[in-house]
Amino acid sequence: MSLVLGIGLRSGTSYRELRDLVDSALAGLEPAGVTLIVTVDGKETEPGLQRLAASLGAPLFTATKLELSQQPVPTPSAQVDRLAGTASVAEAAVVLTGAELLVLKQASARATVAIGRLPEDAAAESPVNEATAAPGYPVGERDVVHRVLAERRDVRRGFLDRPIADDVLTRVLESAHRAPSVGLSQPWDFVLIRDVATRRKIHDLATAQRDAFAASLPADRRSAFDGLKIEAILETPLNIAVTCDPGRGGRHVLGRHADPRTTWFSAAIAVQNLWLAARAEGLGVGWVSFFEPGEVAGVLDLPAHVELVGYLCVGHVEQFAAAPELVRSGWAARRPLSWAVHQEAWGQRGLPGVEPGAVISGDATAATGEVQAGGAQTVRLIVAEVAAAAQLEQAEALVVQVGAERPEADYGVLWRPARTVDEAVEHGVEVARDLVLQGVGTIQLELASDSAEAAGMARGVRLGALACGVAVTVASLWRDRAPDEPAEVTHSSA
Numbered sequence: 238m239s240l241v242l243g244i245g246l247r248s249g250t251s252y253r254e255l256r257d258l259v260d261s262a263l264a265g266l267e268p269a270g271v272t273l274i275v276t277v278d279g280k281e282t283e284p285g286l287q288r289l290a291a292s293l294g295a296p297l298f299t300a301t302k303l304e305l306s307q308q309p310v311p312t313p314s315a316q317v318d319r320l321a322g323t324a325s326v327a328e329a330a331v332v333l334t335g336a337e338l339l340v341l342k343q344a345s346a347r348a349t350v351a352i353g354r355l356p357e358d359a360a361a362e363s364p365v366n367e368a369t370a371a372p373g374y375p376v377g378e379r380d381v382v383h384r385v386l387a388e389r390r391d392v393r394r395g396f397l398d399r400p401i402a403d404d405v406l407t408r409v410l411e412s413a414h415r416a417p418s419v420g421l422s423q424p425w426d427f428v429l430i431r432d433v434a435t436r437r438k439i440h441d442l443a444t445a446q447r448d449a450f451a452a453s454l455p456a457d458r459r460s461a462f463d464g465l466k467i468e469a470i471l472e473t474p475l476n477i478a479v480t481c482d483p484g485r486g487g488r489h490v491l492g493r494h495a496d497p498r499t500t501w502f503s504a505a506i507a508v509q510n511l512w513l514a515a516r517a518e519g520l521g522v523g524w525v526s527f528f529e530p531g532e533v534a535g536v537l538d539l540p541a542h543v544e545l546v547g548y549l550c551v552g553h554v555e556q557f558a559a560a561p562e563l564v565r566s567g568w569a570a571r572r573p574l575s576w577a578v579h580q581e582a583w584g585q586r587g588l589p590g591v592e593p594g595a596v597i598s599g600d601a602t603a604a605t606g607e608v609q610a611g612g613a614q615t616v617r618l619i620v621a622e623v624a625a626a627a628q629l630e631q632a633e634a635l636v637v638q639v640g641a642e643r644p645e646a647d648y649g650v651l652w653r654p655a656r657t658v659d660e661a662v663e664h665g666v667e668v669a670r671d672l673v674l675q676g677v678g679t680i681q682l683e684l685a686s687d688s689a690e691a692a693g694m695a696r697g698v699r700l701g702a703l704a705c706g707v708a709v710t711v712a713s714l715w716r717d718r719a720p721d722e723p724a725e726v727t728h729s730s731a
């Protein structure tokens with residue numbers, strides 16, 4: 238039987254408390270049967286929960302508050318609804334997966350758990366669900382494909398001192414070589430690099446780029462980055478450089494004439510095929526892009542018409558983490574799927590079967606996250622119709638240009654041409670979320686335009702900051718302020 242655990246928890250809940258709660262709720266059900274853990278967005282970085290997932294060997298997935306709030310639950314709680322924006326995180330998380338609820342919500346001091354039986358078992362037994370399976374892909378096999386997709390990880394640690402057998406590597410390369418490509422041009426090649434001297438040279442290039450990136454970061458973002466491992470060039474027995482020959486296939490490549498970028502898309506898909514096939518073989522793959530591609534080309538003696546697309550470190554690993562390392566370390570977070578799916582045209586967001594709407598601002602409004610300690614960084618966020626050169630010279634500032642005209646400068650300007658106020662609000666939510674995820678704890682918001690779109694952007698920034706559960710102070714809201722006029726504090730969301 239495949240079980241799913243739905244878990245709601247307060248920040249800082251210990252592994253011990255979670256494990257005791259889960260063991261008591263399982264009451265006779267096999268812990269080994271747990272194949273999935275689901276919680277609400279943002280809690281996946283909780284160390285106690287991460288450890289629980291690792292101890293049960295089950296992947297950890299998250300759902301948005303909005304998704305959870307839409308699930309009917311047998312044991313709703315008005316208090317949880319008020320605090321978490323959904324009537325029961327634990328039960329809703331189980332129901333969302335399509336599982337049958339076996340154990341209703343049980344609570345400890347700081348956490349709740351509910352247990353469900355996943356439909357894959359029901360599906361395997363049910364002729365109705367089996368009938369929906371594609372020909373040649375019984376439900377169980379179909380699920381394995383989705384499992385490989387979900388459990389592929391970018392791996393940089395924990396490589397084993399074990400060579401990769403030739404037949405294993407050949408299978409992986411065959412899968413990579415089966416990738417779709419524009420006009421069947423197959424623009425990729427795979428350079429297999431085992432020689433330590435060559436890998437040392439490549440490692441030196443990556444180290445130089447790492448240092449340059451670190452130097453470009455604000456102090457506390459930099460200390461977070463210092464704790465991250467960004468490559469495993471020397472720890473893996475094999476590196477693979479995936480290249481692209483943009484001229485492959487000659488002049489009349491079907492489908493490339495209108496969009497030459499399709500050649501590079503094709504090579505990138507070959508990398509993804511390789512990555513997935515490697516996962517199924519127990520091989521970890523880490524993609525390293527801390528390079529100036531021409532320098533790698535020089536070390537590998539690539540001909541001038543061939544370009545580097547991906548540099549991969551490959552080796553056997555004992556286990557694959559349940560969530561991306563950047564999520565586990567708190568460096569980044571996943572964007573909810575419902576924000577990325579638009580129905581018919583841009584902006585009508587929503588998952589299949591759900592009435593489309595203003596999902597981003599709706600989610601942000603519904604979120605009443607617990608306020609946690611915010612990052613130490615401060616960012617001056619200047620919302621302008623058109624970015625002014627003087628604004629771009631301020632290193633601590635991020636200029637968001639809401640006007641329709643594409644900015645001339647690439648750096649320091651985030652172009653978010655808002656066509657409506659609603660769109661501006663959504664852009665604002667996303668900008669704030671990205672900043673908070675990057676360790677920003679204070680946003681000093683400056684409106685350099687009095688357009689309705691700029692005001693909408695400001696509203697979205699405040700909404701998004703609050704929704705992230707971080708005490709973000711919108712310190713100043715300046716409108717047409719003379720240079721020597723003191724900033725007027727008009728809003729504080731701390």
Ligand SMILES: Cc1cc2nc3c(=O)[nH]c(=O)nc-3n(C[C@H](O)[C@H](O)[C@H](O)COP(=O)(O)O)c2cc1C
Pocket residue numbers: 389390391392393466467468524525526527560561562563
């Ligand atoms: C084009 C590309 C370049 C990447 N470059 C690096 C890199 O230089 N260093 C690194 O540590 N991870 C790199 N990654 C890995 C991403 O950080 C990783 O895919 C992402 O955090 C999601 O984690 P997951 O792949 O485990 O799901 C890269 C990924 C891609 C697709």
